[in-house]
Amino acid sequence: MRYTTTVNKVLKQTKRFVILLVGATLVLIGLALLVLPGPGIVVVIAGLAVLATEFVWAQQLLEKAKESAKRAKNKVAQKARSRNGSRSDADEMLE
Template sequence: MSDGPAKPEPEHQPELVKKLLAYKERHLEHGRIYRGAFVLAGVIVTLMGLAMLLLPGPAFLVIPIGLAILALEFAWAESLLEKALVQGEKAKQKAAETSTRQRILTGIATALAVAATITAAFVWDIPFLPV
């Protein structure tokens, strides 16, 4: 019977996780108030990132930062951060492996979406700037 998913071997861990584990030892030497403030900051940053999933903002940058802060105190946050970084690397690799045809079609689709948005703004008289 296993205790959950197997953790990646240390040589397969993302570089950020390795650095975080090295810093974690020093972090745990601080006092309760300092560590409590760190947890509070991590929760606030993570919640801001989650809000940015619905609101404009760099959610996919802010959420891992919040998880990295929380990972200094909690194993579950470290695990989530590691999974997010691994998935991010996979997405980066997959994007790099796209064909020229896929890139051209994506560019055309983006241009059409922008053109449709501008056309809709003119047709339905949507102001570009709030009045």
């Protein structure tokens, strides 16, 4: 019985360590891709999602990232709607 409990603890700690390692690696690669060509933000969010499976602090960061992404999406959509409603610069040049 005691052996099984010890094995379960070791397996749980190993799983937690592997998740930390994979998630942190994805976040670091994503941060590098922010300045290099590649989908940096997507990789950072994927890393946070992996970390959030085991760590509360990562869940909180992931929620903040989702909220920021939603605000940015709404801002871009609002700008696109305002541009579509107004005349384009090319139309104004033709007159």
